[in-house]
Amino acid sequence: MSNSTYIAPTDHAKAADKFMEDEERVNWHDKALWFIREKRDVASKQLPEWELLRETASQIKQNVLANLDTYLEQFEQNAKRNGITVHWAADAAEHNRIVLDIINKHGIKKLVKSKSMLTEECHLNDYLADNGIDVVDTDLGERVVQLAQEPPSHIVLPCIHKRKEEVGELFHKHLGTEKGASDPAYLTEAARQHLREKFLTSDLAITGVNFAIAETGGFVVCTNEGNADMGAHLGKVHIACMGIEKIIPKAENLSVFLRLLARSATGQPITTYSSHFHRPRPDQEMHIVLVDNGRSIQLGRKDFYNSLKCIRCGACINTCPVYRRSGGHSYHYAISGPIGAILAPNMDMKKNADLPFASTLCGSCSNVCPVKIDIHNQLYQWRQVLAKEGHVPTAKAQSMKVMANVMSNPTLFRVAGKSGRFMMRLAPGLANIKAVNPWAKQRDMPEAPKESFRDWYIKNKKKS
Numbered sequence: 001m002s003n004s005t006y007i008a009p010t011d012h013a014k015a016a017d018k019f020m021e022d023e024e025r026v027n028w029h030d031k032a033l034w035f036i037r038e039k040r041d042v043a044s045k046q047l048p049e050w051e052l053l054r055e056t057a058s059q060i061k062q063n064v065l066a067n068l069d070t071y072l073e074q075f076e077q078n079a080k081r082n083g084i085t086v087h088w089a090a091d092a093a094e095h096n097r098i099v100l101d102i103i104n105k106h107g108i109k110k111l112v113k114s115k116s117m118l119t120e121e122c123h124l125n126d127y128l129a130d131n132g133i134d135v136v137d138t139d140l141g142e143r144v145v146q147l148a149q150e151p152p153s154h155i156v157l158p159c160i161h162k163r164k165e166e167v168g169e170l171f172h173k174h175l176g177t178e179k180g181a182s183d184p185a186y187l188t189e190a191a192r193q194h195l196r197e198k199f200l201t202s203d204l205a206i207t208g209v210n211f212a213i214a215e216t217g218g219f220v221v222c223t224n225e226g227n228a229d230m231g232a233h234l235g236k237v238h239i240a241c242m243g244i245e246k247i248i249p250k251a252e253n254l255s256v257f258l259r260l261l262a263r264s265a266t267g268q269p270i271t272t273y274s275s276h277f278h279r280p281r282p283d284q285e286m287h288i289v290l291v292d293n294g295r296s297i298q299l300g301r302k303d304f305y306n307s308l309k310c311i312r313c314g315a316c317i318n319t320c321p322v323y324r325r326s327g328g329h330s331y332h333y334a335i336s337g338p339i340g341a342i343l344a345p346n347m348d349m350k351k352n353a354d355l356p357f358a359s360t361l362c363g364s365c366s367n368v369c370p371v372k373i374d375i376h377n378q379l380y381q382w383r384q385v386l387a388k389e390g391h392v393p394t395a396k397a398q399s400m401k402v403m404a405n406v407m408s409n410p411t412l413f414r415v416a417g418k419s420g421r422f423m424m425r426l427a428p429g430l431a432n433i434k435a436v437n438p439w440a441k442q443r444d445m446p447e448a449p450k451e452s453f454r455d456w457y458i459k460n461k462k463k464s
């Protein structure tokens, strides 16, 4: 980020270590996300047809991915017919250039933007700032991280890693609120006043897109704060930026996705504002930028293409035990958590090779995913690909080889177990030295059992 003090981490394990230094923060971060996970569970159980909805959504997206070119062209034709200008961007750089050209054409120097993970992925804010454009993020959580000069740590809850006292300090510094004030209602009101002025004085609004409908050429943006509507309705120019996978065939498909999205994201029955945009007002210009940025490559990966079904609800993130205790910034990619760990290596295998390993492979992510992406299988698959492509550190690759030999040879396995138990009894403190055994950093090693399960089983089997 421009002029930012934030330094993006490059290694998940090291960044997670740093996050875990503040134990109190880790604990409430964990609890806050689990609370949302539980709300999601309650909301989903209230719909007897929940599993049918998930299956239907997954199949609709399957059809979209199999016919992506057709639906995109249909969308383009209908959007143009509605008076929307359609642009195509092969990558982040082209997306950013297109957006800047539109802004410059109108001589605009400041604009409002509602939450869009695509623009985060393209680093649009930095690019525009470097070109002299003042961008104000209008989603409350997004504005908080923007003032802190940090990227969002969660795709739905961008500042979930911040205490209300930290938000209070930021607002005191930037918005002039009372020193030491941290009451959420007071801070929200201050943000509301601050943002209202920005809305009223901006001629251009950028929004994301949750769903674009091929048969109508319209698109839907979901927010809980109404900030996308406010920006788009007040601005003379509206630019909507979307990844090409956001397309759905028909308007009637929307009901399936809107019911799943809000329940999966926050446990709400419906997002507060599901705003439908079809054409510009008579005095307005409306643009939509369709962005590829690696999606075509992912579409061609047979083990990973269905990650493009993602509707960015964040449920896999909220449920992930690794994310909850390591924080979103440790993923060093715009999209954090399990889904980010699948999407990131597609963009840059070498840089993001650590991310598929930031998982216990417990499968909780796949269980909650509203579009039934087999997330944990894909994380496992990525590990194989990365190892084959030589992107796994040598020490890890070698130790895995040794481990594989030991575990596939019963005699070796028995000897290793026996030696391990002997060493743990001889020097019990050794296994708890954190430099020797990273596993013990957050846990105490249990006492070594006197015998292995195998020995116990043989002994007892004989007795019986």
Ligand code: SF4
Binding pocket: 264, 309, 310, 311, 312, 313, 314, 315, 316, 317, 339, 365, 368, 369, 370, 371, 372, 373, 375
């Ligand atoms: S992968 Fe599934 S659960 Fe995760 S954000 Fe995407 S849609 Fe939601």
